Amino acid sequence: MRIDIITCLPRLLESPFSDSILKRAQLKGLVTVAIHDLREYSQNKHRTTDDYAFGGGAGMVMMIEPIDLCISKLKSERNYDEVMYMSPDGELFSQSLSNQLSLKQNLIILCGHYKGVDERVREHLVTREISIGNYVLSGGELAAAVVSDSIIRLIPGVLSDETSALTDSFQDGMIAPPVYTRPAEYKGWKVPEVLLSGHEAKIEQWREEKALERTKERRPDLAKE
Numbered sequence: 001m002r003i004d005i006i007t008c009l010p011r012l013l014e015s016p017f018s019d020s021i022l023k024r025a026q027l028k029g030l031v032t033v034a035i036h037d038l039r040e041y042s043q044n045k046h047r048t049t050d051d052y053a054f055g056g057g058a059g060m061v062m063m064i065e066p067i068d069l070c071i072s073k074l075k076s077e078r079n080y081d082e083v084m085y086m087s088p089d090g091e092l093f094s095q096s097l098s099n100q101l102s103l104k105q106n107l108i109i110l111c112g113h114y115k116g117v118d119e120r121v122r123e124h125l126v127t128r129e130i131s132i133g134n135y136v137l138s139g140g141e142l143a144a145a146v147v148s149d150s151i152i153r154l155i156p157g158v159l160s161d162e163t164s165a166l167t168d169s170f171q172d173g174m175i176a177p178p179v180y181t182r183p184a185e186y187k188g189w190k191v192p193e194v195l196l197s198g199h200e201a202k203i204e205q206w207r208e209e210k211a212l213e214r215t216k217e218r219r220p221d222l223a224k225e
């Protein structure tokens with residue numbers, strides 16, 4: 001898989017992809033993450049990518065031309081499954097959308113800033129708009145990192161134990177069961193006996209029960225999804 005992220009603040013995206021699982025996924029050749037600085041596509045001498053809003057009002061608007069040039073260049077190099085704009089009024093990101101996107105080959109993620117992008121970008125250049133929650137961020141970069149992280153960890157081979165993504169919360173409409181590690185007792189707080197029993201079938205049954213209990217208690221809405 002390949003993810004191309006278009007941003008006017010590339011430095012904001014450096015660290016999320018240069019550590020741990022996302023770094024290893026790239027080193028293993030399972031995903032390529034390319035970050036594109038929109039300023040390089042600016043057509044003016046100050047290399048700006050935003051301008052005042054027509055009609056006035058506070059806040060700058062990201063111009064269509066640099067965005068169009070960048071997307072066009074990428075599209076001339078390969079075919080893309082989706083051009084996704086991060087936007088608070090987009091489709092709410094979810095595990096099921098992440099599962100779907102993890103099956104794609106090439107994705108573009110466009111990060112907005114300031115007041116957002118010129119509406120014509122949304123009308124003509126973007127195939128999908130994604131929100132990571134009902135709140136407003138100052139830019140799309142953190143949202144792009146969240147979406148990419150969630151997608152990349154689902155690519156086979158990225159997690160060391162390939163089955164572990166399947167046992168995470170939200171897969172199968174369930175919340176994950178609780179987990180424990182050593183010591184078996186800390187300040188008198190004990191790990192459930194069954195987990196120390198070595199009895200695999202019983203452990204599995206306990207985990208299923210706990211997952212169900214938690215889902216009913218914390219997220220009764222999930223079972224209905």
Ligand code: SAH
Nearest residue numbers: 086087088112116131132136137139140143
């Ligand atoms: N004026 C816009 C908000 C712009 S916020 C409005 O009221 O809808 C600036 C940028 O941050 C957006 O263009 C978008 O790319 C990003 N952003 C903000 N909140 C987001 C969210 N919840 N999910 C995804 N991207 C978000």
